[in-house]
Amino acid sequence: MSKRAQASPSTSQPKRAKFASDQSSLKTFFGSSPRLTAPPANSGGRNNLNVTEPVREQLNVELNAKKIAxxxxxxxxxxxxxxxxxxxxxxxxxxxxxxxxxxxxxxxxxxxxxxxxxxxxxxxxxxxxxxxxxxxxxxxxxxxxxxxxxxxxxxxxxxxxxxxxxxxxxxxxxxxxxxxxxxxxxxxxxxxxxxxxxxxxxxxxxxxxxxxxxxxxxxxxxxxxxxxxxxxxxxxxxxxxxxxxxxxxxxxxxxxxxxxxxxxxxxxxxxxxxxxxxxxxxxxxxxxxxxxxxxxxxxxxxxxxxxxxxxxxxxxxxxxxxxxxxVRTSILTALARALVLTSQTSLGGPDRDHSPYHATSQLISLVQPPAAEGKKVSDPAREELHEKFIQAEALVKKVFVQHPNYEHIVAGLFNGGLGSLELHVPLTVGIPLHPTLGSPTRSLDEIYDRLGDLPFTAEFKYDGQRAQIHGERGVNNGNPSIHIFSRHLEDMTTKYPDIVHLVKCIFREQPQLQSFIIDSEIVAIDPSDGALKSFQELSNRPRKDVEMSDIKVSVCVYAFDLMYLDGEVLLTQPFRERRSLLRSRFPPFLPSDKGAGRLDHVESCESEAGKDAIEEFWQKTIKSRSEGLMIKLLSGGAMQEDGKRKPLPATYEPDKRTSAWLKLKKDYVVGLGDTLDMVPIGAWHGNGRKAGWWSPVLLAVRDPRNDCLVAVCKCMSGFSDLFYKEMVAHYSEGSDNCSRQPLWETNTGGFRPDVYFRPHKVWEIRGADITLSPVSLAALGLGSSSRGLSLRFPRFIKTREDKSPEQASTTDFLAQIWKDQQGQSKATAGDADDGDLVDVEPDSEGVAGGAEDSDG
Incomplete structure (x- = not known):
């Protein structure tokens, strides 16, 4: 698609946040604003606003002066x-x-x-x-x-x-x-x-x-x-x-x-x-x-x-x-509900009396008025409508995540209504679908506890950029149409002419191939031996309009899934079948042309080989340049969750963080330290040698229940002097990214930073453990009814250039880590983090960088 700090943990919660926004403020034009001792009472998002009296009086003076002049x-x-x-x-x-x-x-x-x-x-x-x-x-x-x-x-x-x-x-x-x-x-x-x-x-x-x-x-x-x-x-x-x-x-x-x-x-x-x-x-x-x-x-x-x-x-x-x-899900939900209550015949579809998605006028007339607050009244008609809402919402969201284009969806609705929406707006080559996302886990033992004896594969989680590659053989002189999309669905085809050339070569090598959509990871490699390089190497490439002759960093496409092939949608096929098609139809390929990208499959190990083989593969991962493992269910089954058997399909689930894909990063594993993807939302003025820098920085995680970012802890460790200087330049007072007033919708709980940051960056942070805090409101009610959760001894690892605040760690994840800790050692009241840190000297770590998750 108000921004106020809370006075105390007991004050009312802030408004919802729009994380992906790239707000431009008027500060660039106005210049730096004077220091304010406290946020003004009448700011932010309210409908009935009044200028404070001194400001209004001054404005009237200036207006009157202007009228005289x-x-x-x-x-x-x-x-x-x-x-x-x-x-x-x-x-x-x-x-x-x-x-x-x-x-x-x-x-x-x-x-x-x-x-x-x-x-x-x-x-x-x-x-x-x-x-x-x-x-x-x-x-x-x-x-x-x-x-x-x-x-x-x-x-x-x-x-x-x-x-x-x-x-x-x-x-x-x-x-x-x-x-x-x-x-x-x-x-x-x-x-x-x-x-x-x-x-x-x-x-x-x-x-x-x-x-x-x-x-x-x-x-x-x-x-x-x-x-x-x-x-x-x-x-x-x-x-x-x-x-x-x-x-x-x-x-x-x-x-x-x-x-x-x-x-x-x-x-x-x-x-x-x-x-x-x-x-x-x-x-x-x-x-x-x-x-x-x-x-x-x-x-x-x-x-x-x-x-x-x-x-x-x-x-x-x-x-x-x-x-x-x-947010997007709310808009799609509302669209579905509006369509349920709208005449299907007027949309160009069949009579709504014969549609499972639409409410008849008779059913609508039977709905009772809403009950008074606190009272429950049996209303069969409303309950039946609610079931229709659920079906319609699932359909609209399914179509959107496979074909995220409102224009096409609206046209499909007007051409045939909800009943034929999937037919009119199908998965289409050239239009990216939202990728499947993986759920984080902390150990191989946890993976076996969750999946039991279900067959899975463990794949290298490469340190590169996730890419969705679309290819379709052209009808004009056989020229194929090729598109490469990022995990955020942005078109980055012009960034990778070497991969475009690779796909053209594949079409030439396979005359029978007509169209495909592949999920993959683009990784920087050494062209001489194919050795993996870091994401920083990949990030040195220009972002658009790249010429083959200008490429200095070679890449390899590590394909790991196939969602569409020659007119057939494969999303509902088990991963074992999708992977088999991928390997047979797209074998490793290295074009003879200089500078062209290469194609390979992710390195993997099957669970059928036994736990020892998986453990050995994990140790190989730790020593490699990869970020960890992706554990993917090969065939559908059921998993244990809270003592119950939960169905677990091995299908490709667009825009879902599924338990059929489990993410085991090196830093998630017990004994290697916890990491979270956190958003900087504010800071204090540094002291001593850090005077003139921001230190410490206030970090937040995402609260999915309230659609906002909520502050967790201060961080002042892991930053290099260079990074401090870059931070000051990026979050300079008077810029679009830094304000003395809370312009952006975040919940700072009991924290009171000197300045507020526009929440658009994501940092990977490692901490010692999760503790109860009287200051933080993060995960309030999930771990304790009276205290939020905080991160002890947070340390900056790197910038996650691939992630937006919408992909930041959640309060649920934070609470789960805390609960897991309680099974290992009981937290005491003395462990509570009150938000006060001892300033430490920066070291050589913390240079700005990032890594594209292969799973999100």
Whole structure:
């Protein structure tokens, strides 16, 4: 797709986090902000915001001074034919941005913009209140209380952006999963009933993205463009805007307050959802000379037409940080529920009375009103609908993880409804599916305890970059179509021309081969003998648009799974069969062409060889350059879990962390030290020789229950002097990555850092053990009802360049390590980590680096 520190462990929990966001703040434009002794009370994500009185008084002084110095005038166009679809066009290289309060005529897209060829007239700004949002129904109510038959906007008209903003404001004001799902579901139901062309752009805007993750479309707008646009349309000075930012911290809140002082005599037509999405795409497609001016012109035109809360969420969208609790799974769940409650015949499918996924009007009419809080009422109709919800949600999520493209999914739904969605949106070569992920384990004994006598294979876990390789024989002159995707589904085909050449050679060698999708690990090797090299060697390669002649680091593709072959989807086949096909159809291959990549299979050992063979293979792993082992079930069966037999298929499960794939890293094994993937979210000013550096650094793990990052411990060990300097440069005060106020949605518990970091990095951390803590709130309730968990003697190992905060270690994992420890030695109260550390001298370890997990 508020950011406040908690005053104490007993205070209310923070809002949900959006981990993958790459927020751009206004700080780059404003420069460093003065030190604040405490976060302001009125900042972050709230819908009703007021500037603190001293700031407001100063702003009024500046505005009054401005009015005395210059006439209160704005430019207005008289051209009523201009349309917003032309905003920031390539022909408009002058970037004729509107002055304060520019007003254009009406447009089919619902946004007015000035025509540069039309004479303008000058009028005075009118002082009045911010236009109120339309009186929409509450969206967070029960699905059967919300009246979807009542048109939210005038019938037969496009959906206004204010309706989507109404949904976003509702989402930002709650942490309740029920209200979040109700809000999203009711929003999508209204769009399905009253303006379906707005459904697709709404899904993207709610997800805080513009296109599928594998596309090259990026907003590419800097914080300076946003801040200049706000300053231009508001008429505020940079110092006044800086004070607003110091008071609120969030760019969206700043835009809302700044825009509240802008008034025009001629009202603008309302912004439309479709038009806003089109303009964002126009910003993303603005390239070359003058692109920054074109982007700023579009932003200004959007903001001029925005009313009330619209300006807040427009800027948050532009900053890639909506600050609402709607994650991908919630959006897919809501889409499925909305479809269950929408007429199937109106979607182009069969009558919903004959569809297992859709609710009949009779069933809906039998649903009782929601029971009062604390009371349970038997409602068979609601329970039957709940079962339909579960089926529909599973279907939509299954299709999405195999084909993550909202445009194709929406088209499939409109062409045949839920019943034929898999048929219309199948697994497709050239569109990446989400990879299967492995579950961490701590020892070979634990693996045998979990899998018992089920047959498995142990594979080298290479220190490289996971790659999903798609190949399809072309129909034009036999030229194949080849794509290489990362574990995050990003297209990195141009990064590896040597692998593209390898696949072309494979197609030439195998005339019968038509298409395939392979899961693999790309590893740097010594071209002379094929010896493995480190991930750091691989990371030295350029990231895109690489030429074969420029390649200095040779690679090998270590294939370990086959998901698709010659038109057949293999996901439901047992791993033993998939691996057999992989080895027979794709044998090791080394092209004769200089510089071409090579293909090989992962080195492995079968459990049928006996425990001694597996143990010997493990010892070989420890001595090698690999990260550890991947244990993969060869055939389906059942495993022991909490004294029960749990079915365990050996199928390929996209986007699931399955127990059929177990990850045994060297650092996870008892006796070698625990490691966690943690996110730096704040820091304190260093003392002594570390003055001027950040030390210690506050680290967090992911709390999947509350969709946020929660602080665990401070870390000041394992960093080199060079790394400290690089950290200061990256997290410099006044940059997009560092703030004196908690701008990002994290739960810091009882920790009070001097500054807060944008949570976008992941570090691998090793610690002595897990302890109860009176300061940390991590895993509160999982290990103890009154204390969270912390990591004793944390030590930085390396940067995980391959991981985003969404892939960080979880509170569940933290709690499981703690519980495992309790079986070995009882923790005492004296072991509690109070968060205070003794500063130590840095050593030679800790250079920035990373490693791509083969499993995630």
């Amino acid at each position: 210059t006439p209160d005038i704005i430019d207005l166009t008289s051209d009523s034919e201009s349309t917003f679809r032309d905003c920031g066009s390539d022909n408009d290289t002058s970037a004729a941005a509107p002055r304060v309060g520019d007003v254009g005529g009406s447009s089919s897209s619902g946004v007015a913009l000035p025509s540069p060829n039309t004479p303008s007239r000058r009028i005075r700004i009118m002082k009045n209140d911010v236009a109120a949002s339309p009186n929409y129904q509450p969206l967070g109510v029960d699905l059967f209380v919300y009246d979807v038959q009542e048109s939210p906007w005038p019938a037969n008209e496009p959906a206004p952006y204010s309706f989507l903003v109404h949904a976003l404001a509702t989402l930002s004001g709650t942490r309740s999963r029920t209200i979040i799902l109700n809000t999203l579901t009711n929003t999508l139901r209204a769009l399905l009933n009253w303006h379906r062309p707005s459904l697709l752009p709404s899904l993207y805007l709610l997800s805080n993205c513009l296109s599928p993750p594998y596309s090259s479309v990026e907003l590419g707008i800097g914080s300076s463009v946003i801040s200049k646009a706000i300053q231009h349309i508001s008429g505020l000075t940079s110092s006044a805007l800086r004070r607003l930012y110091n008071s609120f911290g969030d760019p969206g809140d700043v835009a809302f307050e700044a825009k509240s002082n802008v008034r025009t005599l001629v009202p603008h037509p309302p912004l439309l959802i479709v038009a806003v999405h089109e303009c964002l795409l126009k910003i993303a497609n603005s390239k070359g000379q003058g692109a920054a001016k074109q982007k700023q012109a579009i932003v200004e035109k959007l903001l001029v037409s925005a009313k009330g809360e619209e300006s807040r969420y427009l800027v948050r969208t532009l900053s890639l940080n909506l600050r609402v609790g709607a």
